[in-house]
Amino acid sequence: METFTETLRMTLSDVAALAQVKRPVVSMWRKRSSGGPLPFPTAAAHMNGVELFDADHITAWLQATGRGNNPEARNDVAVFARLAGPPGELPRDSRQTFEGLTALLALKVITGQAVGGSTATDLLDAADEADPDDLFLYSELEALGSALSGLASFADRLADSAFSAPAAFEKLLAHRFKEGLREQSDTALTDEALKLVGATAMELASTLDSRLLFVDSTPGGSDVMLSIVEQFGESRPITLLAADHHGSASRVARRRLAVHGTDSSPVKIDAKGAFAVSGPAVHVAQYPAPGNPALDTTGILNSIENIVLQMDDSQRAVVIAPARVLCDALAGEAGNLRSDLLRSGRVRAIVRLQPGLLRAKPREPQALWVLGPSFADVPIAERWTSVADLSTTPLTLDVSQDLISDVVASMGNRATIRAHSFRFTRLVQARVLLAGKGSLVNVPPAGSSTTAGGAESALRVEELVRLLSFRTSAPSGLPGVQPAVPGTGPRPTSTQELLTAGNLKYVKGIRIEETDLNRKAGSRILGREELMDPHNTEPRFITLLDFAAKYPAGRLTEPGDVVFCTSPRPAAMVDAEGGAVVVFPARILRIDRGDPGGLVPDVVATDISSRPPADKTWRNWRFRRAPEVQRQPLSNALARLQHEQAEARQRLNRLEELATLITDGVAGGSLTLTDPISIAAPAEGTS
Structure with a gap:
């Protein structure tokens, strides 16, 4: 032998x-x-x-x-x-x-x-x-x-x-x-993702007060079900139903369930992917699945539709798939199909997760859909879905537990939701989700109102104007403010949507040899150093002759360009003058003057600089926009305030220099104080 x-x-x-x-x-x-x-x-x-x-x-x-x-x-x-x-x-x-x-x-x-x-x-x-x-x-x-x-x-x-x-x-x-195992490697999730999906499914199953039945109708899917078995299999008996798809990946899945000794049975899937499961159950699904790793957006949504069509109010489902399918902006046939799923009323929670959960594509963010009862007695216009954006939030133990708690609470009726203190998710009306054209997790919350906040802000603005008492001849140089009518302004929009619409243009920074820079004259350099500490960084320059000769592909900034970087943290500034050289890793976002889409450079820079330090996905950043009639007044007001801030910094520097001179002079014996010095109004010159 x-x-x-x-x-x-x-x-x-x-x-x-x-x-x-x-x-x-x-x-x-x-x-x-x-x-x-x-x-x-x-x-x-x-x-x-x-x-x-x-x-x-x-x-x-x-x-x-x-x-x-x-x-x-x-x-x-x-x-x-x-x-x-x-x-x-x-x-x-x-x-x-x-x-x-x-x-x-x-x-x-x-x-x-x-x-x-x-x-x-x-x-x-x-x-x-x-x-x-x-x-x-x-x-x-x-x-x-x-x-x-x-x-x-x-x-x-x-x-x-x-x-x-x-x-x-x-x-x-x-x-x-x-x-030879590409279909397995291309769809492998990290342990954090599997534990989140498995724990969510188990928590949903525990609310059904029945046998623990889990169904995976995807071809070759077994990772999520085995995660459930590993986490909870010893505490309560679990029954698993796996799809009867043909193919190597599905055979591997059935062998895997068999080798773990699970109580499993096949569920019949017809040629169109339809199936039926009766009674309380929790469906789990990961897309694309090992048996069909090349499944496109429409195919994923069609598969989810097959789950929704056979569900009743005693069933739940947890789906993990790329965020570009489940929550990012979608158009065309895929967008219509997703809207139909939202109209069903069964999509009770939408959560955008951080990148890095799919091993083969660590830069592709994933998202969760949690499906549940549709509350058919509630009119479509009044139905709600809870949404959350965890794009920059690591799935630590406390984050996962609180997210699961939010998701489970979203399965209930209005009374249940009112009794729960949500940490991550917020409620959004179904009609708002359907009306929006952007990301599903970045829409206004249900029942939101800015009236009270607007009134409080207006009073505080007036108080600050009085307290500051600008040194100009007209303390009322700023325009008056009053609360706005809620819902009249444009919604925040992502960078990618603005780039696609032409409201924004992206310009790359250029790499420049350090030996070509100087500290004296030429075109200003704007790079990471200037963005991190714009007020204390020593200026850098490059002569225009050297720049034109050695870097012919380089481009200068235009007035109003937003210069930004993502590392070590998101930071941005507005180049009001133009004519500067932007050095990589800094880059430029240029607002179209003919069609700005409500963008104001200073608002864009503020939104970037306020992003969490770990948020590097600049194409997904969302920028606030101003109504067209408010853009110019806002720009003028911000320019006035920035001028005042610059004068205040200059005045502070002079006061610090004055204090240093007096301290060193008197303590060192080179000066003698004869009369009290008025710090509030220093006299011109010194005798």
Whole structure:
């Protein structure tokens, strides 16, 4: 019989992963040990020009030399190696090794016996009995051929090393980024995201006062359900329903549920993706799913619609998908489809989450939809949805717990909502969500009113004007203020929406050699230093001749440009003069003069500088806008106040200099005080 140690092959990259070192380290080992007593093993085979090494020889060499950072390399080798076929055949790829090992682990759990030492015929007979309809493991074992017995022995060894077959299965699945498992790696969420979705689903299920039934109708989805099992499976019995989709990813999901010994059953999905589940249940779904990682926006919304269509008021659902689908601005067919889902009344909570929750796309933010009862007796115009924007909020334990508490409260009626103190979410009327064209999480809250705040602000403005008593001849130089009519002003809009509409233009900063800068004359330099501390940073310049000759692609600012940066924190300033050179990482947002869209440069700069330090996603920043008739009066008032601030800073500097001169002069013996000095009105000159 062919032994297992003769069936596993590894590339040099596999060796590096097994030894937990960088790939160049293995090449260095190979080169330096070539003339020593323990040379690196020679290649056992080649596939498409790539050297393949015997896994047993590699682990023996690692153990003998003490190389690498993985003392369990011999037990872990199957996770990183690929299965070779019978003599004379090319080695099997990593997918076949993965599928064979996971199938054997599932068979081991189902039969309750070791699979090693059995003949291939016995193993296939046991697989046929455990999986008579070939739904999740028979084909994978049959495809191994003569290598089945050897791999079975190693499956037992791997389970012993991981202390259990489920742990061994998860160890194999943890290496999703291996060649041939792209559908798994492209859709893998972080532990924080899985725990949030799982805990939310469990909390929703506990409010139904029935059996804990969870349904995942996505093709190949199992991460969220296993997160629920791991977090709560020991406290209460859980029943899982997985979709009966065909395909490798779905078979892996069914093997995974089997190896964890869950109480699971299939749910029938028709050709259009429709299905039916009766009674109280909580649906969980991640999009795109492993079985369809290329699913587009319309496909995701259609899949969510299939969940909504079969729901009744005794069911709940938690969906995690890219924020661009669930909450960011959408137009066309996809936008209409999402609006229809909102009109159903079942979308009870919308939460935009921070980037970094999808391992393969760490810069793509995710979002949650929580679905629940529609309250059909409430008119559509009066229905509400709770929304939250956690784009810059890490999912710490307290954040997750309070967010889940907010979401669960949003499932209730008006009395329940009034009794809950919301930390993150706020209520928005459904009609406002449907009327908006931007992000769903950045709309005004339901029942919001600025009347009281406007009246208080107007009184405070008048009081401050009197207290400041401007030194100009007209203390009333500022325009009068009065409360505005609520809801008459334009809503805040994101940078991307303004760029698309043409109200804003983005201009990149330029990289300039430090040797080309000077401290004397030329065009002003505006960079990160000037943005971080504009009043205390020593000015920098570059001569126009040098700039034009060495940086022909560079562009100067125009009056009113907003210069901003995102690191180390968001900061911005308005270049009122123009003609400056903006140095990367600083950049420019230029407001279109013909169609500003309600933007005022100073307001844009203020909105940027007030962003949280961790918020680097500048295209999602939202800017407040002023009504067209208020833009010029606001600009004039801000210019007047900035002039007063500059004079106040200059006066403060002079007072500080005066205090220093008097202190040093009298204490040092160079000055003598003869008469009291009026600090309030210093005389011109000194005698």
